Amino acid sequence: FKAPSPTNPQGLTPEHLFGAAWAACFNGAVKYIANESGHADEGITVTAHVQLHPEGPEPFSVELLVSIPDLDDQKAELVVAKAHAMCAYSKATKGNVNVKITLD
Numbered sequence: 001f002k003a004p005s006p007t008n009p010q011g012l013t014p015e016h017l018f019g020a021a022w023a024a025c026f027n028g029a030v031k032y033i034a035n036e037s038g039h040a041d042e043g044i045t046v047t048a049h050v051q052l053h054p055e056g057p058e059p060f061s062v063e064l065l066v067s068i069p070d071l072d073d074q075k076a077e078l079v080v081a082k083a084h085a086m087c088a089y090s091k092a093t094k095g096n097v098n099v100k101i102t103l104d
Contacts, residue, residue, distance in 0.1 A: 015050040015060060016050070018050060019048035021089065022062060022087075022089040022090075022093075023046045025087050026064055026066070026084075026087045027045065029082075029087040030046060030066060030068065030079060033083045034079050037078075037079060039071055042069075044069070046064055047065040048064055058097055058098050059096075060097060061100070062093075062099045063100045063101075064100070064102070067103075067104040068103070080101055
């Protein structure tokens with residue numbers, strides 16, 4: 001929780017909560033797909049960065065940073081693509097939110 005401060009007068013915002021929820025959902029999907037693919041899910045993390053665009057055609061954009069230890073990039077990209085196809089937040093925002101998924 002980020003309390004309001006002089007440098008962050010809003011404190012915790014709805015966008016923070018949305019990003020946290022999407023990251024948690026996506027993390028669960030990545031772990032599920034990794035397990036289904038025979039890869040251990042230990043150490044997998046997903047972090048969301050949300051950027052507001054109040055004047056743009058889309059209300060905000062999200063970057064999901066995904067870390068899958070000990071999995072080569074090609075296999076990790078496959079896992080991430082399958083997770084994106086099954087994640088409820090990814091489905092709910094499709095066409096409404098600009099999302100970028102980055103392997104970290």
